[in-house]
Amino acid sequence: MSFFLNLYRKVLNLPLSLLVKSRPIPTDPIQELDLNLDQPFVYVLPYTSQTDLLILQKNCEALNLPDPLQSNEIQGKSLPRYVFLDEGRRFFKSKGAKSETESVFYQYLDLNRQDDALNIQVLPVSVLWGRAPGKEKGLPVLRLLGPFQRLVTMLWFGRDNFVRFSQAVSLRYMIETHGADEKLAQKLARVAKMHFAKQRYSATGPQLPDRQAMFNKLLQSPAILAAIEDEAKKPKSSQEKARKEAEKILNEIAAHVRHDSLRTADRVLSWLWNKLYQGINVQYAERVRKLALEGHELVYVPCHRSHMDYLLLSYILYHQGLVPPHIAAGINLNFWPAGPMFRSWGAFFIRRTFKGNRLYSTIFREYLAELFYRGYSVEYFIEGGRSRTGRLLEPKTGMMSMTLQALQRGLKRPITLVPVYIGYEHVLEVDTYAKELRGAEKEKENAGLVLRVIKKLRNLGQGYVNFGEPILLNHYLNQHYPEWKEPVEEGARPKWLNEAVESVSKQVMININNAAAINAKNLIGSVLLASRQRSLSQEQLLEQVESYVQFFQNVPYTADITLPRESAEEMLEHVLTLPRSGVMSEKDSFGEIIRLERQSAVLMTYYRNNIQHLFVLPSLVASIVLHHEAVSKDLILQSVTRIYPFLKAELFIHFAESDIREQVEAILTEFTRQNLMKNESEMFVMNKHRLRTLQLHASAVRELLQRYYISLSILMARPMISRNTLEKESRSIAQRLSVLHGINAPEFFDKALFSTFSHSLKAQGYFDEEGNALSEKVESIQMLLTGLISLDVRHTIQEAVLKLEEELEEVPEQ
Numbered sequence: 051m052s053f054f055l056n057l058y059r060k061v062l063n064l065p066l067s068l069l070v071k072s073r074p075i076p077t078d079p080i081q082e083l084d085l086n087l088d089q090p091f092v093y094v095l096p097y098t099s100q101t102d103l104l105i106l107q108k109n110c111e112a113l114n115l116p117d118p119l120q121s122n123e124i125q126g127k128s129l130p131r132y133v134f135l136d137e138g139r140r141f142f143k144s145k146g147a148k149s150e151t152e153s154v155f156y157q158y159l160d161l162n163r164q165d166d167a168l169n170i171q172v173l174p175v176s177v178l179w180g181r182a183p184g185k186e187k188g189l190p191v192l193r194l195l196g197p198f199q200r201l202v203t204m205l206w207f208g209r210d211n212f213v214r215f216s217q218a219v220s221l222r223y224m225i226e227t228h229g230a231d232e233k234l235a236q237k238l239a240r241v242a243k244m245h246f247a248k249q250r251y252s253a254t255g256p257q258l259p260d261r262q263a264m265f266n267k268l269l270q271s272p273a274i275l276a277a278i279e280d281e282a283k284k285p286k287s288s289q290e291k292a293r294k295e296a297e298k299i300l301n302e303i304a305a306h307v308r309h310d311s312l313r314t315a316d317r318v319l320s321w322l323w324n325k326l327y328q329g330i331n332v333q334y335a336e337r338v339r340k341l342a343l344e345g346h347e348l349v350y351v352p353c354h355r356s357h358m359d360y361l362l363l364s365y366i367l368y369h370q371g372l373v374p375p376h377i378a379a380g381i382n383l384n385f386w387p388a389g390p391m392f393r394s395w396g397a398f399f400i401r402r403t404f405k406g407n408r409l410y411s412t413i414f415r416e417y418l419a420e421l422f423y424r425g426y427s428v429e430y431f432i433e434g435g436r437s438r439t440g441r442l443l444e445p446k447t448g449m450m451s452m453t454l455q456a457l458q459r460g461l462k463r464p465i466t467l468v469p470v471y472i473g474y475e476h477v478l479e480v481d482t483y484a485k486e487l488r489g490a491e492k493e494k495e496n497a498g499l500v501l502r503v504i505k506k507l508r509n510l511g512q513g514y515v516n517f518g519e520p521i522l523l524n525h526y527l528n529q530h531y532p533e534w535k536e537p538v539e540e541g542a543r544p545k546w547l548n549e550a551v552e553s554v555s556k557q558v559m560i561n562i563n564n565a566a567a568i569n570a571k572n573l574i575g576s577v578l579l580a581s582r583q584r585s586l587s588q589e590q591l592l593e594q595v596e597s598y599v600q601f602f603q604n605v606p607y608t609a610d611i612t613l614p615r616e617s618a619e620e621m622l623e624h625v626l627t628l629p630r631s632g633v634m635s636e637k638d639s640f641g642e643i644i645r646l647e648r649q650s651a652v653l654m655t656y657y658r659n660n661i662q663h664l665f666v667l668p669s670l671v672a673s674i675v676l677h678h679e680a681v682s683k684d685l686i687l688q689s690v691t692r693i694y695p696f697l698k699a700e701l702f703i704h705f706a707e708s709d710i711r712e713q714v715e716a717i718l719t720e721f722t723r724q725n726l727m728k729n730e731s732e733m734f735v736m737n738k739h740r741l742r743t744l745q746l747h748a749s750a751v752r753e754l755l756q757r758y759y760i761s762l763s764i765l766m767a768r769p770m771i772s773r774n775t776l777e778k779e780s781r782s783i784a785q786r787l788s789v790l791h792g793i794n795a796p797e798f799f800d801k802a803l804f805s806t807f808s809h810s811l812k813a814q815g816y817f818d819e820e821g822n823a824l825s826e827k828v829e830s831i832q833m834l835l836t837g838l839i840s841l842d843v844r845h846t847i848q849e850a851v852l853k854l855e856e857e858l859e860e861v862p863e864q
Contacts, residue, residue, distance in 0.1 A: 059100060066104055069208040072177075074109050075339075075371040079215040082336050086171065090122045091115070091131060091218075092158060094151075094174045096246040098134040101204075102177035106132075109213045124161050124168070130154060135243050148239065155235035162221045169222040172238065176214045176246055178371070180207040182309040183254040210313055214249060214371050217340075245343075252342035255373035256425040258307050265300050268416055269293070277412035292409070299413050302384075303398050305376050311394035312374060319365045327474075327513045330362070333612050334517040334565065335370045338468055341520060342372055347422055347463040349453060350375055350429040351558050352470035354436045354443075355660075356477045357383070363429065363470060364395065366515050376421055378430035378449060404448070418449075419456040425463065428453075432558055438483040439797040440659030442563060442702055444806065445555035454551060457523060458534060458544070464525075467554070469518035469561035473660050475511030475571040475628065484652050484796070511628050514567035516612060521557060559702040563663050565610040570621035571631065572657040573598060573614065576665065578633065578646040579658050579794070580749035585645035588635070592618040594746050597724060598665075604723070605716045607664045608704065651794040659797065662750065663701035669750035670697070671717045673838050675727055676748045680735045683718065690714055692834055696758060697751075699810040700803060721747075752839075753798055756847075759839055760784055761807055762832040763851045765816075769823040773812075777804040783850040790846055 076082040085091075095102055106118050118132040133151040158170050180203075219238070228234050268274060274296060281292035323330055341348060352363055364374040379397040383389065389399075398421075404411035421428055434446035457465050477483075527534040530553065531546045538544050577594045578584050586594070595618040602613055614621055622644065625633050632650020636643045646654055667690070674689050675681055691710055697703060705713055718734060721727050726744045728735045736744055761780045764771065771779075784799035797803060811817060816827050836844065 055100075059104060062100060062104060065204055066101065066108075069204040070105065070211050071209050072105050072109055072211045072213055073369065074113060075212050075214045075369070076336060079113060080115065083215060083217055085115075085173070085218055086169070087114075087116075089169045089171055090124060092122070092154070092170060092172050093118045093132040094172055094242050095132060095134050096176050096243070097136040099177070103132060105177050105211065106175055106213060122170075124170075125165065127157070127161065129157055129161075135239060135246070152235045152239050155238050159221055159225060159234060162225055169220055171218040172221060172242075173218045174216040174242055174245055174249075176216075176249055178212040178214060178250075178253055179203050180210050181212075181254050181312075181368075181373075183257050183373075210316070212253075212369075212371060214253065216245065216249065216343075248343050248345070249371075252339070253371050253373065255427070258309070259424065261304065261306055264420065265297065265304070268300065268413070268420060269296060271416055273412050274416055277409045281409045296409060296413060299410055300417065302381075303400070303414055303417055305396050305398040306393050307376070307396050308394045311391070312368070312396075315361075315391075315395050316365070316368060319361055322361075323365070323513070326478075326510050328509060328511055330366065330513040330515065331567070331612070332366055332370070332515045332517075333567075334610065335366075337520060338367075338517050339371060341466050341468070345463055346466040346522075347425065347461060348372075348375070348427040348466055348468055350427065350468045350470055351432050351562075352429070352472050353562050354431040354433045355440070355472055355474060356436060356479055358474075358478060359431070359472050360392070360397070362472065362513065362515065373427055375427040375429040378428070380435070415452050415455070418452050419459060422453075422456045422461055422465065432555060436479070436483075438486055439795075439800065440656035441662065441797060442559050444802060445559055447551045447555050450555050450558075451547065451551045454523070454527075454534075454547060454554070457527075458538075465523040467521040467523055467558055469521070469558045469565065471514070471516040471518060471562050471565040471567060473514040473516075473567045473569065473572070475513070475569055475657070476630070477656065478510070480653050480656055483656065509629060511571060511624075512569060514569065514612070516565040516567055516610065518561040518565035518610060521554065521561065523554070526554060526557075556702070560704045563702045564608040564704050565612075566607075566661050566664060567612045568602065568614060568661055568664070570614055570616065570624045571628065572661050574621060574625045574633065575646070575654040576658045576661065576750070577746060578644065579651065579654060580746045582792070583645075584648070584651055585643055587640075588622070588642040588644050590742060591644050592622065594743055595621060597726075597743055597747070600724065601668060601720055602664070605668070605713075605720045611664065652796060655795045655797075659795075663703050665747075665750035666697050666701060666754065667694070667703070667705070667713060668717045668721075669748055669752075670694075671714060672721065672726075672744050673748035673751055673755075675721075675734050675736050676744055677838050680730075680733050683715075683732050683734065686718070686734065687711055687714055689834055692831055693755075693758075695814055696807060696810045697754065699813070700754070700806050753793060753795055755835055755838055756787065756793075756843055757784060757798065757803065758807060759832065759835045759844070760787070760847055761804060761811075762828055762835065763847055764854065765811075765823040765828045766825065766832055767851050767855045769825050769828070771823075773808045773821065777801060777808055779854055780804045780807075783847060783854070786850055787843065787846055791843060 079085060080087065093106060095106070103118060109115075110117060116131060120131055121128045122131050133154050135151055136148060155172075158172075162168050162170055224234060224238065228237070269278075278289070278292045278296050281287060281295065282289045338348065350363060350367075352359055360377055360379060364377070368374050374396055376396045376398055377392075378400050379392060381399045381401050383392060383397070384399045393399075398417070400414065401410065404414065418428070430449045432445045432447075432450065433443040435443070437443050453465065453467075527550060531550045533546050534544070534550065536544075573595060574591070577591055577598070578586065580594075599613060599618070602611065616624065625631050626635055630650075632647040632654060634645050634647060636645065670690055670693060671686060674686050678685075687710070691707070694703075694705075694707065694710055698705070698707075718727075718729070721744075722729050722734075724740075724743075725737055726740045726747070727737055757780070760783045761776060764776055764779055764783075778801075781799050781801050781804055784804075787793065788795075788798050811823075816824055816831075818824055
């Protein structure tokens with residue numbers, strides 16, 4: 051039998067090598083699953099298949115894992131390194147495959163019991179041929195396991211083959227927890243079988259809906275019937291017209307997912323990413339796979355940098371063995387041919403505003419709740435649109451509100467929010483963003499625009515997708531808003547809802563920033579922009595890059611941020627080779643100078659802003675030491691504590707105010723270790739020999755403090771000014787300052803940031819109940835900032851405030 055089996059495997063290897071291109075999930079199981087190569091492995095496959103076994107062998111060879119076809123030699127005993135759970139349909143049958151598996155498990159358990167140093171790892175592995183979930187009222191998805199069916203499967207799904215490695219189970223742990231009798235072997239087999247069922251579901255998802263049947267169900271829901279009734283009462287309307295309008299809205303909104311379209315998208319996007327980027331770096335996907343296996347309803351909430359985000363995240367999830375989500379896309383993307391294509395990939399379309407349209411808002415809310423009810427994962431961009439500055443925007447909370455309301459209605463599965471950081475070394479639309487920020491009108495999305503973008507296809511460096519710390523929504527609400535489970539009257543809005551929506555939305559933004567990816571371009575760009583002339587000697591630039599890397603290694607912002615693995619020299623070489631990076635190298639008689647082209651400075655601020663939140667706290671500490679030359683730790687702490695709430699609100703920084711002392715002490719310790727300053731009896735003195743490095747550290751917070759100083763100066767001059775006028779006039783002065791002092795950052799005069807600052811002032815008690823500024827308190831923080839802002843910038847601001855005061859006196863505020 052062994053001879054014929056080996057012959058069969060040799061024959062089978064030929065079509066496998068020609069027809070099958072398999073991909074492992076995860077791509078590096080040894081590291082991601084923390085596998086111990088010094089201990090024996092036992093691979094567990096769900097059903098008997100020589101084809102799957104050979105594919106597993108090929109993947110193990112590529113991943114430096116033990117060969118499954120080799121035996122484990124333990125204590126003079128030779129045991130197979132693989133087992134099948136179920137017999138399945140196959141050519142070479144051996145009766146009682148399940149009992150054979152239990153027998154092998156028992157023997158391994160017995161060996162573990164005899165040797166305390168032994169810890170055999172049971173590694174579940176499934177080979178996925180295609181990912182079609184099937185359709186409601188459609189034919190069942192066939193599991194083609196026979197040899198001839200396998201040939202058909204290879205032809206049809208050979209390029210859609212994944213080998214999914216799961217978390218290993220320690221037999222040592224099982225023995226210590228449950229004992230080592232024969233029932234444990236049976237339990238292992240039973241648990242593994244359940245695991246594979248869950249794994250299959252997490253990879254394929256629920257059946258695709260019968261679209262018309264879903265529409266009929268929704269149109270009979272009490273909420274939509276009431277909205278139709280209300281619509282029918284409007285002038286020139288009727289019950290029939292209102293129902294037709296409801297059907298039209300559903301057709302406009304609803305996705306129409308087709309698995310064959312997803313398979314086509316996989317091939318197109320594989321080509322696209324290879325054409326556009328040198329690589330896509332993915333981190334922390336295992337935490338999402340774990341949630342999917344545990345049966346969570348996943349809601350992906352990524353930041354929004356580019357239209358590529360929609361495609362990239364779905365592609366990454368598919369290749370991580372997860373179901374691509376239903377994606378809330380702006381109605382502006384529903385143009386031919388993109389609209390129908392995106393709809394078939396899972397996009398459902400949303401209008402920019404629902405205001406005043408009860409029928410539309412009701413239908414959309416009910417459709418979203420139905421997606422959750424049916425178990426589909428969902429994705430939406432909480433910022434509402436793409437960031438034109440590279441910073442996170444204030445969250446738009448409509449979708450989050452509907453998510454919480456759907457949860458309150460009662461779902462079988464817990465909802466978990468998955469914040470996702472997406473970053474690029476080059477964003478395709480960045481040139482367009484720069485034009486829009488200079489006042490150009492946003493170009494409407496259309497097929498011509500897509501073709502123009504495709505013509506620009508070129509090497510754009512690296513892309514980054516980091517899955518942030520998930521927020522288990524049920525747990526979060528239980529902890530912070532326990533009243534959420536209390537019943538409410540039909541149509542009533544719960545009292546806790548608004549506050550909970552704001553709170554959860556802010557936490558999502560914080561968790562996105564907590565998973566930021568530092569890369570060669572945004573790091574070197576940050577260093578060059580820190581220099582007023584946007585140029586540095588190569589030695590100084592490399593020294594500064596190394597200083598930042600050491601800082602984040604020794605004082606990590608969070609455990610989830612990712613750092614470049616390359617040296618500072620390798621990072622610089624990479625950025626210099628990127629097309630249109632704007633970073634140039636020039637030589638003079640003293641050495642090499644690295645500079646950022648003037649026209650590229652505005653574009654580079656976009657990439658700097660992706661990670662600006664990581665720098666501001668150490669930058670503030672450096673700025674305080676720099677401007678005082680010698681300063682006590684207590685004064686540093688007092689100053690940081692006063693300013694930090696504004697930075698936290700603007701940049702979604704995660705540190706609680708109670709953590710500031712510990713964080714500042716860690717920053718001072720690291721700056722001292724790097725010899726940028728000296729600790730002389732709790733007085734911190736800058737090291738003049740490393741002055742330039744400390745100055746570059748300090749510059750990251752410079753423009754933020756200047757903006758704060760503008761608004762505070764206006765408030766000092768006009769304490770009774772309205773907040774709307776304050777924001778407007780602050781922006782005008784900021785625009786003037788940017789021209790006179792060469793400030794390139796487009797967000798420097800962003801109205802939204804001045805609005806955030808005025809809200810923070812109110813939250814921190816800088817206004818009285820009538821909305822007038824408390825002059826004494828405002829003056830205190832203004833004086834603190836005075837010591838941190840250069841004299842020439844302060845003079846420009848004060849001069850502009852005086853002119854503004856004269857204008858306001860001539861025209862009293864209404």
